[in-house]
Amino acid sequence: MRIRPEASQDRGSIENVNVAAFAGRPYSRQTEHRIVNALRDDHALTVSLVAEVDGNVVGHIAFSPVKIDGRDCMWFLLGPVGVLPPFQRRGIGQALVRQGLKAIKSLGAEGCVLVGDPAYYSRLGFTQAKELVFEGAPPEYCMCLPISGPAPRGAVECHPAFSVTA
Ligand SMILES: CC(C)(COP(=O)(O)OP(=O)(O)OC[C@H]1O[C@@H](n2cnc3c(N)ncnc32)[C@H](O)[C@@H]1OP(=O)(O)O)[C@@H](O)C(=O)NCCC(=O)NCCS
Numbered sequence: 698m699r700i701r702p703e704a705s706q707d708r709g710s711i712e713n714v715n716v717a718a719f720a721g722r723p724y725s726r727q728t729e730h731r732i733v734n735a736l737r738d739d740h741a742l743t744v745s746l747v748a749e750v751d752g753n754v755v756g757h758i759a760f761s762p763v764k765i766d767g768r769d770c771m772w773f774l775l776g777p778v779g780v781l782p783p784f785q786r787r788g789i790g791q792a793l794v795r796q797g798l799k800a801i802k803s804l805g806a807e808g809c810v811l812v813g814d815p816a817y818y819s820r821l822g823f824t825q826a827k828e829l830v831f832e833g834a835p836p837e838y839c840m841c842l843p844i845s846g847p848a849p850r851g852a853v854e855c856h857p858a859f860s861v862t863a
Contacts, residue, residue: 711747743801756780758796
């Protein structure tokens with residue numbers, strides 16, 4: 698398995714990964730592939746990594762900038778992250794998260810936020826984001842990982858691409 702930044706020819710494979718990974722998931726609106734495309738089109742896909750097995754893209758992770766309390770702050774949203782179902786539970790998701798966090802750190806990120814399952818992300822260093830508010834998300838699923846300094850307080854504002862509809 699190899700993790701590398703996305704290349705221009707990966708657009709279709711990344712769409713396939715997101716469609717297949719989120720298919721039938723009750724917490725998903727199945728718009729993740731559109732979100733990734735909209736982020737890319739708006740130059741807001743700060744880090745986009747693919748996982749390859751035998752030359753085929755089987756996983757993908759995206760990071761995009763957020764505003765907190767109305768300010769640009771070098772904090773990034775992790776997600777979506779997806780792995781093709783036959784390749785899940787082999788450590789690919791964790792590897793994508795770890796490599797992605799390294800990549801945003803190298804760009805000067807001060808922290809990372811996400812909405813996701815605490816059971817999964819606590820293993821990767823995330824804790825409940827008690828000082829942050831994600832509109833519409835249950836607080837127990839709002840996680841953060843400060844990289845330099847404490848987490849700021851306030852509302853997290855994602856890129857408008859996350860409001861894209863089906
Ligand atoms: C979540 C996802 C990216 C994880 O990728 P993965 O390659 O399967 O995960 P890993 O192999 O790195 O980690 C697997 C471990 O995490 C656990 N795990 C995986 N998904 C989990 C989840 N949603 N909740 C809790 N634990 C989870 C598994 O129990 C496994 O541990 P175990 O093998 O010791 O039992 C993948 O399952 C996926 O694409 N899911 C559908 C899309 C999704 O929900 N994305 C995340 C929200 S943005």
